[in-house]
Amino acid sequence: MPLDPRTVRVGLELPPLRKGPITREMLKEYGPAAGDPNPMHVDDEFARNAGYPGVFAHGMLSMGFLGEFLVNAAGVGNVRRLKARFAKLTWPGDVVTCAGTVTAVRDEDDRRIVECDIWTETQSGERKVIGSATLALPRG
Amino acid sequence: MPSKDMIGRVLTTGSATVTAEHVANFAQALGDDHPAYRGADATAPLTYPIAFMTQAMAGGMDTFLELGLNFMTLVHGEQEFEYLRPVRVGETLSLTGRIADVYDKTGSSGTLDFVVLETEGRDQQGRPVFLSRNTLISKRT
Numbered sequence: 001m002p003l004d005p006r007t008v009r010v011g012l013e014l015p016p017l018r019k020g021p022i023t024r025e026m027l028k029e030y031g032p033a034a035g036d037p038n039p040m041h042v043d044d045e046f047a048r049n050a051g052y053p054g055v056f057a058h059g060m061l062s063m064g065f066l067g068e069f070l071v072n073a074a075g076v077g078n079v080r081r082l083k084a085r086f087a088k089l090t091w092p093g094d095v096v097t098c099a100g101t102v103t104a105v106r107d108e109d110d111r112r113i114v115e116c117d118i119w120t121e122t123q124s125g126e127r128k129v130i131g132s133a134t135l136a137l138p139r140g
Numbered sequence: 141m142p143s144k145d146m147i148g149r150v151l152t153t154g155s156a157t158v159t160a161e162h163v164a165n166f167a168q169a170l171g172d173d174h175p176a177y178r179g180a181d182a183t184a185p186l187t188y189p190i191a192f193m194t195q196a197m198a199g200g201m202d203t204f205l206e207l208g209l210n211f212m213t214l215v216h217g218e219q220e221f222e223y224l225r226p227v228r229v230g231e232t233l234s235l236t237g238r239i240a241d242v243y244d245k246t247g248s249s250g251t252l253d254f255v256v257l258e259t260e261g262r263d264q265q266g267r268p269v270f271l272s273r274n275t276l277i278s279k280r281t
């Protein structure tokens with residue numbers, strides 16, 4: 001259910017979105033679709049040579065999940081800004097939950113502007129991709 | 141290493157037409173089955189500009205070398221998008237990528253170089269559609 005502009009308030013939690021578990025097949029599909037040829041996400045040996053235990057997910061894949069989560073909350077065309085910091089790595093097998101809370105609400109013309117803190121977290125509760133977003137909900 | 145003199149420089153430009161196939165393929169790779177991203181009248185998912193920018197602006201690794209970043213330790217640290225309206229299938233967008241900021245941070249494990257690339261997408265009428273801010277980080281060696 002999208003956010004109701006009449007009842008949205010500071011502290012409200014956005015409806016979470018669960019994605020995954022992340023598979024190597026998902027990483028093999030995302031790279032070419034996004035034009036990202038980095039072998040770090042598909043070649044375990046390459047990743048190990050670079051000092052990682054194996055391949056890890058593209059940060060932009062998690063950010064894409066956050067995009068889906070925000071469109072679920074606000075509707076197509078009602079997201080003004082999306083920012084993400086790739087704080088920690090997401091691994092194959094991780095279940096990714098997108099979550100967020102409302103930090104500010106103001107009115108601007110015919111829109112209710114909703115600022116949010118957003119993040120992804122995995123099954124351990126660790127936050128991986130951390131950011132913020134601005135939604136512009138039609139006041140109707 | 142990157143230098144402050146580079147701030148403001150236009151790094152890349154490009155232009156391409158948004159195709160239904162490219163958008164649907166991107167949505168599919170995200171596991172996002174929203175109907176808005178399918179068909180001839182589709183709009184694009186929020187992070188689609190990253191795929192579009194890669195397609196429309198040639199350069200890739202050469203660009204990173206030109207920036208003076210160490211490709212072996214290069215990390216995409218942060219990404220921000222501002223949207224004026226959704227990207228639509230069938231439209232042609234022109235991109236201009238600039239170096240918006242260059243800075244470094246030194247800690248116990250050495251010096252990290254930060255380069256912020258700002259890419260603006262405009263439609264055929266010259267109106268802005270999106271702005272992308274991409275923070276690249278590499279360890280100075």
